[in-house]
Every structure is written in structure tokens, then in C-alpha cells.
Amino acid sequence: MSTQYEMVIGLETHIELRTETKAFCSCAVTFGAEPNTHCCPVCTGMPGAIPVLNERAVEYAIKAGLLLHCRVSLWSRMDRKNYYYPDLPKAYQISQYDHPICTDGWLDIPSGEGMKRIRIERLHLEEDAGKLTHTEHGTLLDCNRCGVPLIEIVTKPDFRSADEVTAYLQELRERIRFAGLSDCKMNEGSLRCDVNLSLRPAGSDRLGERAELKNLNSFQFAARAIAFEAGRQAAVLDAGGTLFAETRGFDERTGETFSMRPKETQEDYRFFPEPDLPPIVLTEETVARWESELPEPPASRRARYREAFGLNRETAEALTVSREAADAFEEAAGLTRYPRQLATLLASDPARLSQGAIPVSAAHLAALADLAGEKTIGSGTARELLSLLWREDQDPREAVVRLGLGKLSDPAALRALAREVIAGNPRMAEEYRAGKTAVLQALIGQMMRRTQGRADPGLSREALLSLLSI
Amino acid sequence: MREPIPDSALALSRALSRRELSAREAALACLSRMEAREDELHAFLTVTREEALAAADRVDSRRAAGEELPPLAGVPMAVKDNLCTRGVRTTCGSRMLEHFVSPYDATAVARLREAGCPLLGKTNLDEFAMGCDTGASAFGPTANPVDPARVPGGSSGGSAAAVAAREALFALGSDTGGSVRQPAALCGVVGLRPTYGRISRYGLTGFAPSFDQIGLLTRTVEDCAAVLEAVAGFDPRDATSARVFSEGVLRAVGEGVRGLTIALVRESEEEASPGVRRELLRAVRCLESRGARVDELSLPFLRDMLPAYHILAAAEASSNLARFDGVRYGFRAPEAVSWQELIRESRSRGFGPEVKRRILLGTLALTKERYDACYGRASRIRAATGAALREALARFDLLLLPASPETAWRRGEKRSPVALYRSDLFAVPASMAGLPAVSVPFGAEQGLPVGMQLVGRAFEEAALLRAARALEEENA
Structure with a gap:
């Protein structure tokens, strides 16, 4: 006998900010440029090169937070998230840990008949990594994306269906795009979304072991991955199995999720305050000004x-x-x-x-x-x-x-044209006179065609009628 | 035999502007001194002879054309090999960067190049500036010019030795926890660690960014002020660089110490060797006789600062040096088959033991389990002691203590890492609080130079150098 389950979903969404330059250097933010043409000692992690925070990235992050009704921190700071990966030039990501720039927001989404409020836990600023391309000759690194400013938006586990997730993403994307903060293209990676999903018996308020779903490159894929994963977890539970926390990928071809790594072996990122950057200190006035600039x-x-x-x-x-x-x-x-x-x-x-x-x-x-x-x-x-x-x-x-695009509305000219049309379509004229008045539309159409649509339809009709009734 | 050139940067500058000699002659004099002494000293890792002569020639032709030149134009310099120099390799004293050529100049280097200072070469250091005797360089140690059987201190030991041996008129170093002041003291030259933020760190391959500061090694206090004015100032590429004026320091140096209130740090008296203590007390008398008021002050937390410093600096280093992974530049283990192996092998073989020790220590200090007990606690000690130091400096203009508890020790003497770390005991307080500090030669212990240290308020290098100048006059 199968139990009824409720799915509990929280989202982590990464959005690349559309600032002109990167988060910590003056390289241009681009998409699709020749590899490694928009990078410098800072974003490629050369010895001695140090970051300087792009104020515009702070502005955009806070504007995004305001669009999501967040509380803005007037004091926040950047931290280092340390891990090794070949696409991360400094071997740490400059991010925010315990003092995010925005917290405690919400977004209302349509759900069922009414609206539902999704709570937002935090929004923080961080940098993107580079892009690896695996070829038969080896792996290539493109640093153009290194240091592109990102915001990460973390919701509370408030979603109960894939539809709610899609509705949230649509609302989020529309707001961010409309304010010009990002183009939010999932297929280009400027909006990326990780789904944390667990099941629990309907009516329970305890959270189950969750799977984090990654690599979801469209709203559709997100919805399909959620549907598959919920089914998979239910099947495991129904069979008396146990779930464990893990990170899972999504295969677009099969529509299935697959295990990438268990959560317990996940790294200790050794966060600590970024010593190269002073804290981000803002005034109420600045935040108010940014708020007033939002469309x-x-x-x-x-x-x-x-x-x-x-x-x-x-x-x-x-x-x-x-x-x-x-x-x-x-x-x-x-x-x-x-x-x-x-x-x-x-x-x-x-x-x-x-x-x-x-x-x-x-x-x-x-x-x-x-x-x-x-x-x-x-x-x-x-x-x-x-x-x-x-x-x-x-x-x-x-x-x-x-x-010469103006409408033809000279009665004499239209009358002459009508005469030509009637002469050219004697059968239609007969039919009309025999009481089949519907052919009038076809005759008006002929007049329009001969004038490339410039003939005034009302006056054309009058001209035709006056000739046909003779 | 070539004509000797003046000993100090400013004296040379005056001789150059009076055209008593050319910049080329000055550079050649330095290069021939290097030829004579480098085999013994090994202060330099790279000598840039052609580049130095070309730069000197440019200065000479500009002077010949009647151009108004900056004060230091034609004064040859040496640069610690952890400061990036475009087109000249920057090794950081490490196998990891043995063949690394930076695509850009550090801001401080660029400013001095613009001021017309020919670059003679890059000086030796403890690997990635981690050490205090230049013995941890991957390319062999440097000897102390005063007594080549002894260490020059470190980590800017190459820069200190080069200036002490008059191979260069001045040198840039870096000071994280004493790496400019301690070798300056051991080699008998002036070593300034300016206020954190005074000199841009852009291009300094630092290891602990919240402590790292570019420092100056010079033959005189006035030179120190002149070089400071040339390199200091806000840099948009360094978010921690300060928007403060750096002019007027040189002019103030000769104003004397009358009216200054100076605190003798009692704990430093207890921790110093007998000879160093004797010079410390003589320095007190010297300053008093020149009109300063000197009182004793106890800073009981002094000894707690060293371990806290080492935890914090190692933590930052563990992260800062993580970028040396063999992926984009630097030493790369050739036979690695996976990226994990590439990073592991490149780092295992590219780094020396002291760097590995600190990376491991720092990595541990930042793990979830230990963060609060190590990094968190050390941060709290830093905040509290820094506040106490600033509070003391609200009552006194300057703090006086030796730059190093002892004079240069013998090379090859076995010391544990912790015993070596103790050498920075007196240097670390200014580093922890980001305060300016200078070491000035003052007396000797058994023929070996002693360095006296003054610590001042943030951005008040002028007061610091006024007192240093007084001690320097007494020492002459």
C-alpha cells in the first residue's frame, strides 16, 4: 500500500548580474566571446593581483533584494569559500557567508486559485567561476566568466509542487529582467537553479532526507527533474528503503536524475572574512535612492x-x-x-x-x-x-x-476604381444583383488589393454599392 | 677602480642632479659591488643588469635634455622577489614560481620605475615571505653582510643584505609580521613598515592580506621618508589602500623629538637579550636628552599576540596560496592523470616545508571543528590587543621597543620553528594593529647591529621617523 507523500522544496537560484564589468576587476562581462579575451591578473588569480569590489554589483544585488522585499544589511562583508577546482582560479570563491547583503524577503506567486507567499531566507553576492570544456586532447579553461558577479537567492522550503517552482522562477525572472539587473537566460547560464527536494508523509511536519538537484537548464527541465525525483523518492520509501542526503544531476535526454555525491562527504569550505576587501557599508540614503530607481x-x-x-x-x-x-x-x-x-x-x-x-x-x-x-x-x-x-x-x-502610403479616400478616384473592379468581375456583379450580397466583401478585397491596402474600406464599399445598385 | 658613489639615496640624488656623476655610473657602481659580494652574500635571486643600465641611460638622457626629474631619478633599487615585476621573473623564493614572469608591475614597483629608479634585481626571501632568516628560500640562504657567517634575518633578508652591503641604495621588502623590521635590525639598516593601507599591496604576492604591507629598507631615515613619499598613496587597484596624503614626511624628519611622549614597553625589556636591553635603555636616555618624555608602559598581552598572529596569518596563507595549483601557471606536476592529482602533486613538490607547515596549520585553524577555538579566538585577541595598542597610543605619541629580541644568529644553528617564530615577538604587535613601525640601527651587541623599533599612530609616519632620526644621529 503506498503512502501519500507531500513534496517539500526549497530553491537556490544563481543569477549573473548584468553589470558592465566584473565583480572585482574592470574586465567586461560578456557572453559567447572568444575564450580568455576578457580576463586579467585579478580574475585569473595571478600572484599579487587583488580584488576591488564593483559598486555596481552591490547596487544590483541590493536592487534585486528590494524587488524580493528583502531586508537590506547596511553592514555586510565578503568571505572566502575555499575549495579546489580547475575552473576556480584563486581556489576560493569570494562569496558571503554569515553576513549576506540581503535577508528575509518574500515573493508572491500564483498557486491554485489564489496567491502563495514564498519566503526568501537570504540573497548574497558572489563571483562566478570559469568554464571548462572537455576535449579529446584535454580540458580547456575559459576565464571570461571568472569573476562575473552573481547573486544567490535561497528560499525557505515553501514549495509543494513543480508548478509552484515554475511560477516562482517565472516571477523572479520577470522582476529581475524588467529591472535590467540580469537577462536571466537559463540556457546561457545567467539564471541557474538548484532544487532541494524531500518527501514526507502527508500531514507530517518533519523534513525528510533531501536531494539537491543540479544542472537544470530550463524551467521545463526543472519541472521534469522534480517530477522524476519525487517519484523516485516515493518508490524508495514505498519499498521500505531509506533515503540519504545527496547531490543529484539531471540527464536531459533520459529525463532522470542520477546521484553525483552524497552530502556527508561534502567539503568543509573553511569560510573566513575576505581580508583583501573592507566590509560593505551602506547608508539608508543610498539604499533609498536605489529603491527609488527601481521601475x-x-x-x-x-x-x-x-x-x-x-x-x-x-x-x-x-x-x-x-x-x-x-x-x-x-x-x-x-x-x-x-x-x-x-x-x-x-x-x-x-x-x-x-x-x-x-x-x-x-x-x-x-x-x-x-x-x-x-x-x-x-x-x-x-x-x-x-x-x-x-x-x-x-x-x-x-x-x-x-x-505615397496615405489612405485613398477621394470619392471620384474610388468610384473609378470600383467601376474597373466591377468590369473585371462581371460574374460577381451578377451574383450580387441576384441577391448574393456576400460577394461585396470579395469586391472590396479586390479594391484593396489593387491599391496595396490604401483604399479606405468604408468609402470603397459606398462606391461599389452605388455602382452595383444601378 | 670606479669612483665610490654616495652612500645614501638622497646624497646620490643630489650628486646626480649636480651632475657629479651619471645614473649609469651609479648603476654600474652597484653592479660592480654585486659582482664583488654576491658569491658570498646571495642577496639577489635575479640580477637585471641590462634593464638597470637601460633605465639609468634614460634618466641620463632626460637630464641631459634639461627635464625636471623626480627626486629619486637615477637612484638604483632592489626589489624583494615577491613583488611582481613585468618582464622579470618573480619567484617568491619558491620552486612553485621558479620560472614565473609576471605580466604586470606591482603598483609600488611601477611608481618607482616612473620615478626613474633603475631596477638592479630581485632579492632573496624566505619562500613566500614565510620565515625570519631567509633560510627558507628554495634557492639557498642569504648571508649577513656584517658577518657572513650569520643570518640576515627575514623574510626580506635579501633586501636588507643588499642595502647593508651597498649593492643597492634602497630596497623594497614586505612586512607581514616583522619581515622588514627584523632583517633591517639584524643587518644594521633602516626598515620601515608603513601604516596598513599606506602603500598599495597590488602586485605583492602576499601571504596574509590583512597583515601584509610593503616596507622599505634604506640606509638612512631621510632616505626612508623620501622613498615613502615616492611609493605611498591611494591605488584604485587595492581596496585596502588609504586615501591619505603622503607628502611632507621628509620635511618633518629633522624636526627633532622635543615634546614627543614615548612609552618604553616594559615586557620588551624582559624578553630582550642583555645587549639589546642595554641599547634599549641607552635609546631611552638618548630620546630624553633630546627633549622627549619617556615613560614605562606595560603591555601584558604582548606575548599573546605572537601565537594569535601565527594562527591568523597561517589561516590567510592557507587560502591565499591555494591558487598555486599548477593549472594556469607555475610548477605543474607533468605526469598527473587527474586534476586532483595535478593539484596535489604540483603543490606537494612545488612548496617547501615551512610553507607546507603554515598551510596545514592555517587549514586546520579554519575547519568547522576548530574555527572558533583557533581563528575565532585569535581574531578576538587581535581586536582586543589592537584596541589596547591604539588606546596606549592615545596617551603616547610613540611606543619604543627593540625590533628583535636578539642580534643576528649563526647560520646553520639548529632552531625549531617555534624558536624561530619568537624572533618576531616585538614586531608582531604593530602588524596585528596595522600601525606604522620603524627599525633604526642603534648600537651593537658584540659587534652585531641592534635595531630599535618605534611604533606610531596610524598614518603618523612623520612622528615615527622624527624619533628614528634622533636615534640615528646618536648612533652615528
Whole structure:
């Protein structure tokens, strides 16, 4: 007979901060660059090279903490975490041990019908290691990633399902990305997540032996690994076996977790205060200033947009894909009489919106929305113009004139065109006159086609009707 | 026979600016002294003859072109071999780095190069600066120029010997727990450990960053002030370097000791050898006769500082030296098949016994089981004794105690590591508190130099050197 189990999950999430330079030297933070082109004596651990803390990394870490409602430590310090590994040039990681920069936060996530609060134990600042590539000729070390600033966010064991984990990661990623603190790409490793999972009989409040799952490179993999691991642990327990604390990897091909090492043999990291760096001392004023610089979170913006402009959920989501997109929309919305048209227009290509900075000025976006709202141009033309502006920012009013894109609304010209269309489709005209009025749409379509969509649909309809009723 | 050159850096500087001799001649004079004495002394691990002459020539041609030059331009220097020098190997006295050539200059070295000081070479040291007689160098010991049968002290023994033998006009050393002051005392030269943060540590292959400080070895107190002004100052590459002015020290050196209040540390009197104690008391009389007020002060915790220092310094060393793993540079065990074996073998064979001893001690001191009893307790001792020292320095301008409890001992004399450590008993307090301290030659015991030490308030090197100058005048 199998017992009912409850899964208990806590997360450790590592996020690479998108600072311009590394945590302790002035090398650029990059992804995908030629190996070992962004490193220096400090981040490769040369003799005598010592770290200097990047203040921007502190700022970003604290901003992340504020987004997660953490308490900010006005006094914290860096510590050394000592262990040998070929990708760790100094053989210690500069991290934070007993004085993390942020503690005691929370994040609300959708769960079932309502919301659930996930408590955050701590958020600390540390540095990334290098990258090893194993080849048939040996192992290669790329130090470009050495010293990239990371934050580690540790939750309380508050998750009870894989869905909650995914919801948390989504909410976390959206907030951090929206504030421009990281791009949070799991596939590039700028967001990495370790899952601590244990089972207990439903109703028990005792924690079971946990497995720490590593190498989860997407939300999907995380969810699959959790499902597999929960099943595995339940099977062991049901068979009367015992679990022991261990670190387990996840195999993306098989969808299974596998044992990497038991926890009891885990290293003593011999933490001690980093003597090369003075403590991090902040004032309330600095923290308040950083807090004031944080953007309004995307969820609240979505609610506001839907309320103010009557947008649907998809449109609001597309506009809040990034802070740049949302800011560009808001600025342009303040300049146009047709914010709703603007929203629809921008949201028509969500992929383009998500690619960082918006290359069109707010004034031009607003002018384009005006043109569409006034029906000077049709919606298809508006989308084409937006693409044009995206490639080369310009005044859409001038572009309309220069490219002759304005709507055809001259009744005489439309009447002439309608006459041509009817002449070219005598069968349709017959059918219409015989009472099959649905063919009118097809005739309007013909007029649009002949004018590349510029013909005003309403006036085209009138012109056709007046000729057909003769 | 070449014309002798002036003995002190400043005297040479004046002769150079008066064009009584050229920088090339000064460098050649030093190089020929090295030729004459190096076989016996072994103060240098690397001699950079061509580089020194090229640098000297540049100074000469700039002077010939009528350029305004920095005060030390053309004054040749020696640099301890744990300070990184671009293009010149930096061995740290270790097999581990026997062939290591740094891609960059330490900030202090760069500043002196910019000031026009030709680099004569890199001086011997105890491996990674861990030791107090330069006997723990992987490349053989250095002899004391005063008596080559004796040790020069350490770990900056090569720098102290080079200056004492006038192979170089001054030298850079490093002082973690006395490694500049103690060899200065044993070789009879001036050795300054400036306030922690006064000189950038960037490029110093230190072993205990919270103690390490670059120090100066010079022939005179005035030279010490002049070199300090040239190397000190804030460096954005060192987060522990201080934003304080370093000018005006040289000008203040001659102001005398009138009005200074000085504390004679009673415990140092008890721990010193008879001859050293005699000179200590003579120093008191000297300072009093020149108008300073000297009172006795008991610092009962003095003896507790040495073991606490050794635990903390070893703990930091165990971490700081972990980067020497054979992966990226340095000695690499060639036949290792796994990365674990590579690291284990490279370190087992690259490091000498004293370094291994300290790494093991420091590793133990940081383990979960021992952290509080070792590292934690030693940190608390450091905080408490440091506070007590600063409190004493609120009442006194300076503390007076010998730099070393004894004079240079015979080479080859068997001493246990702990007996050797005792040699830093008087040096460690300033290191623990990050305070500036100077050792100045004062008298002798059986013909061997004695170094008197003054410890001052943070960033008040001027007061320190004023008193040192007074003792130096008396000694002359």
C-alpha cells in the first residue's frame, strides 16, 4: 500500500548580474566571446593581483533584494569559500557567508486559485567561476566568466509542487529582467537553479532526507527533474528503503536524475572574512535612492494599462516584456490621442519588442499612432511603417507622403476604381444583383488589393454599392 | 677602480642632479659591488643588469635634455622577489614560481620605475615571505653582510643584505609580521613598515592580506621618508589602500623629538637579550636628552599576540596560496592523470616545508571543528590587543621597543620553528594593529647591529621617523 507523500522544496537560484564589468576587476562581462579575451591578473588569480569590489554589483544585488522585499544589511562583508577546482582560479570563491547583503524577503506567486507567499531566507553576492570544456586532447579553461558577479537567492522550503517552482522562477525572472539587473537566460547560464527536494508523509511536519538537484537548464527541465525525483523518492520509501542526503544531476535526454555525491562527504569550505576587501557599508540614503530607481514592476503596469487603455491580457503582456518596451509605450502613449492603437500596433510583433532598447523615438511612435487613429493609414500600412521606423527611425508623417502610403479616400478616384473592379468581375456583379450580397466583401478585397491596402474600406464599399445598385 | 658613489639615496640624488656623476655610473657602481659580494652574500635571486643600465641611460638622457626629474631619478633599487615585476621573473623564493614572469608591475614597483629608479634585481626571501632568516628560500640562504657567517634575518633578508652591503641604495621588502623590521635590525639598516593601507599591496604576492604591507629598507631615515613619499598613496587597484596624503614626511624628519611622549614597553625589556636591553635603555636616555618624555608602559598581552598572529596569518596563507595549483601557471606536476592529482602533486613538490607547515596549520585553524577555538579566538585577541595598542597610543605619541629580541644568529644553528617564530615577538604587535613601525640601527651587541623599533599612530609616519632620526644621529 503506498503512502501519500507531500513534496517539500526549497530553491537556490544563481543569477549573473548584468553589470558592465566584473565583480572585482574592470574586465567586461560578456557572453559567447572568444575564450580568455576578457580576463586579467585579478580574475585569473595571478600572484599579487587583488580584488576591488564593483559598486555596481552591490547596487544590483541590493536592487534585486528590494524587488524580493528583502531586508537590506547596511553592514555586510565578503568571505572566502575555499575549495579546489580547475575552473576556480584563486581556489576560493569570494562569496558571503554569515553576513549576506540581503535577508528575509518574500515573493508572491500564483498557486491554485489564489496567491502563495514564498519566503526568501537570504540573497548574497558572489563571483562566478570559469568554464571548462572537455576535449579529446584535454580540458580547456575559459576565464571570461571568472569573476562575473552573481547573486544567490535561497528560499525557505515553501514549495509543494513543480508548478509552484515554475511560477516562482517565472516571477523572479520577470522582476529581475524588467529591472535590467540580469537577462536571466537559463540556457546561457545567467539564471541557474538548484532544487532541494524531500518527501514526507502527508500531514507530517518533519523534513525528510533531501536531494539537491543540479544542472537544470530550463524551467521545463526543472519541472521534469522534480517530477522524476519525487517519484523516485516515493518508490524508495514505498519499498521500505531509506533515503540519504545527496547531490543529484539531471540527464536531459533520459529525463532522470542520477546521484553525483552524497552530502556527508561534502567539503568543509573553511569560510573566513575576505581580508583583501573592507566590509560593505551602506547608508539608508543610498539604499533609498536605489529603491527609488527601481521601475514599477511589470504586473502592476499590466493592470494599469488594461485599466487605462482597455487592453486585453496578451497586449498588456507584450508591452511589459521589458522595461524598455514598457517605458517606450508609456512615453509615446502620453503623446498620442490614440494610445490604444499604439498598444495594438506595438504588440503586433512581441518578439521584436523583447529585444532590448526600442529604436523608435516616442514622438514618432505617437505620430504613427495618430496616423492610424485618424485613419490616414490603414492598420496594415501602420504595421509596415512601424517596421520601417524600427529599421530607420524617422517621422512617419513624412514617410507616408514620401512613399505615397496615405489612405485613398477621394470619392471620384474610388468610384473609378470600383467601376474597373466591377468590369473585371462581371460574374460577381451578377451574383450580387441576384441577391448574393456576400460577394461585396470579395469586391472590396479586390479594391484593396489593387491599391496595396490604401483604399479606405468604408468609402470603397459606398462606391461599389452605388455602382452595383444601378 | 670606479669612483665610490654616495652612500645614501638622497646624497646620490643630489650628486646626480649636480651632475657629479651619471645614473649609469651609479648603476654600474652597484653592479660592480654585486659582482664583488654576491658569491658570498646571495642577496639577489635575479640580477637585471641590462634593464638597470637601460633605465639609468634614460634618466641620463632626460637630464641631459634639461627635464625636471623626480627626486629619486637615477637612484638604483632592489626589489624583494615577491613583488611582481613585468618582464622579470618573480619567484617568491619558491620552486612553485621558479620560472614565473609576471605580466604586470606591482603598483609600488611601477611608481618607482616612473620615478626613474633603475631596477638592479630581485632579492632573496624566505619562500613566500614565510620565515625570519631567509633560510627558507628554495634557492639557498642569504648571508649577513656584517658577518657572513650569520643570518640576515627575514623574510626580506635579501633586501636588507643588499642595502647593508651597498649593492643597492634602497630596497623594497614586505612586512607581514616583522619581515622588514627584523632583517633591517639584524643587518644594521633602516626598515620601515608603513601604516596598513599606506602603500598599495597590488602586485605583492602576499601571504596574509590583512597583515601584509610593503616596507622599505634604506640606509638612512631621510632616505626612508623620501622613498615613502615616492611609493605611498591611494591605488584604485587595492581596496585596502588609504586615501591619505603622503607628502611632507621628509620635511618633518629633522624636526627633532622635543615634546614627543614615548612609552618604553616594559615586557620588551624582559624578553630582550642583555645587549639589546642595554641599547634599549641607552635609546631611552638618548630620546630624553633630546627633549622627549619617556615613560614605562606595560603591555601584558604582548606575548599573546605572537601565537594569535601565527594562527591568523597561517589561516590567510592557507587560502591565499591555494591558487598555486599548477593549472594556469607555475610548477605543474607533468605526469598527473587527474586534476586532483595535478593539484596535489604540483603543490606537494612545488612548496617547501615551512610553507607546507603554515598551510596545514592555517587549514586546520579554519575547519568547522576548530574555527572558533583557533581563528575565532585569535581574531578576538587581535581586536582586543589592537584596541589596547591604539588606546596606549592615545596617551603616547610613540611606543619604543627593540625590533628583535636578539642580534643576528649563526647560520646553520639548529632552531625549531617555534624558536624561530619568537624572533618576531616585538614586531608582531604593530602588524596585528596595522600601525606604522620603524627599525633604526642603534648600537651593537658584540659587534652585531641592534635595531630599535618605534611604533606610531596610524598614518603618523612623520612622528615615527622624527624619533628614528634622533636615534640615528646618536648612533652615528
